[in-house]
Amino acid sequence: MESPSPTHIPPSPASVWHVFETGQGPNLVILHGVFGSGDNWLTVARRLEHRYRVFLPDQRNHGKSFHSDDFGYDLLADDLRQWMDLKGLDKIHLVGHSMGGKAAMRFAAQDPSRLYSLTVVDIAPKAYALDNHAKMLAAMQNLDLSACQSRGDLDAALRDDIPELSTRMFVLKNIERDEQGRFRWRIALGSLSRSLSSIGAALPSHAPLAIPALLVRGYNSNYVTEEDWSAFRERFPNAEFHTVPGAGHWVHADAPDILLPLLAQFLDQHSAQS
Numbered sequence: 001m002e003s004p005s006p007t008h009i010p011p012s013p014a015s016v017w018h019v020f021e022t023g024q025g026p027n028l029v030i031l032h033g034v035f036g037s038g039d040n041w042l043t044v045a046r047r048l049e050h051r052y053r054v055f056l057p058d059q060r061n062h063g064k065s066f067h068s069d070d071f072g073y074d075l076l077a078d079d080l081r082q083w084m085d086l087k088g089l090d091k092i093h094l095v096g097h098s099m100g101g102k103a104a105m106r107f108a109a110q111d112p113s114r115l116y117s118l119t120v121v122d123i124a125p126k127a128y129a130l131d132n133h134a135k136m137l138a139a140m141q142n143l144d145l146s147a148c149q150s151r152g153d154l155d156a157a158l159r160d161d162i163p164e165l166s167t168r169m170f171v172l173k174n175i176e177r178d179e180q181g182r183f184r185w186r187i188a189l190g191s192l193s194r195s196l197s198s199i200g201a202a203l204p205s206h207a208p209l210a211i212p213a214l215l216v217r218g219y220n221s222n223y224v225t226e227e228d229w230s231a232f233r234e235r236f237p238n239a240e241f242h243t244v245p246g247a248g249h250w251v252h253a254d255a256p257d258i259l260l261p262l263l264a265q266f267l268d269q270h271s272a273q274s
Contacts, residue, residue: 017083018064020056023049026116026271027092029080030056031100033123034133034199035171035187037063041097044252047260052093052267057083059100061188061195068188071195073203076103077110090114093267097121097252098223099199105235108213109206117212117270118236119263122221122249124228125235127202136162137193140171145183151175154183170250206235212270213239216262218247218254240266 020038022045030041038056045054058065059076080103084092093116096104101123108118139161148154154172162168174187192199213236217224229241242262247254 016066017060017079018058019083020045021053022046023052023054025052026267027089028052028054028267029092029094030054031059031076031080031094031096031103032056032062033098033100034192035062035136035174036097036100037173039063040173041095041252043256044260044263047256048264048267059103061191063186067191069191069194071191072198073102073106073201077107080107081111081114084114091116093117093119093270095119095121095263096123098123098249102203105203108209108211109203109235112209112211115211117214117267119214119216119266120232121216121251121259122218122223124224124232125203126228126231128200128223130196130200133199134193134196136167136171137189137196140174140185140187141189141193145175145185148183166250166253208235208237210238211236212266214263214266215239215241216251216259217241217243218249218251219243219245220248220254221251223249 020042028048030038030044032038032040037058041056045056048054060066060068060079061071091114094104094107096102096119098121101120102125104118105120105125108115139158143154143157148157151172154175155168158168158171162171174185175183176186178184215224215229215232233239244251244255244258247258251259
């Protein structure tokens with residue numbers, strides 16, 4: 001069963017964002033995808049920390065950050081904006097994967113002057129049907145944590161509903177032990193289940209923005225098509241487009257040795273021009 005969500009929603013979400021920070025140099029923020037957390041991008045952060053100050057936030061309802069029944073891309077963009085103000089960051093490089101990519105695009109549309117560059121990984125601004133996500137959420141909500149004594153038990157209990165090992169391991173990262181050693185979810189399952197339509201929704205259209213942008217997709221993923229690339233470039237006419245061979249939707253996990261040089265070159269180019 002899901003652990004109860006906090007009943008008090010703080011007036012300033014940015015003040016209770018959990019953010020991992022490492023490195024020094026130009027500011028780089030990376031927004032994770034749905035069911036993820038900032039530490040999904042830790043390998044990337046470690047390989048960029050020698051020349052970038054990298055921030056890996058857990059977005060609302062994820063990781064160690066706060067839970068809320070309010071959820072949507074305007075809110076995710078506003079969480080980032082409030083946190084930047086709190087940290088005194090006027091301008092950043094912004095990277096977003098999947099749900100985080102949509103949040104990043106929404107932030108860019110609202111505050112383009114606060115970005116050196118925008119990188120979107122394997123997501124388009126269009127609407128997505130999230131039937132598979134709904135099935136995964138149902139499996140997570142139906143999992144009896146009290147009947148499991150080990151992570152092996154958790155894995156076995158989810159195997160029938162989530163047969164793919166890599167996806168199951170990704171999901172299981174959202175389970176931790178409480179002070180008494182009992183398993184609990186750190187992700188807000190109920191809130192996310194009620195927010196799936198918002199997560200899958202298309203982003204509002206906006207006028208073309210001249211900020212440097214990069215759209216990266218995985219070759220084995222079906223999230224971004226050639227038509228999506230054209231629609232992306234209508235919004236961001238200075239955009240570059242790259243397909244990463246051997247990668248599915250989780251490009252950063254499937255092909256980090258290909259993604260890292262690509263991302264570093266893009267960031268370095270637009271850090272030098274900033």
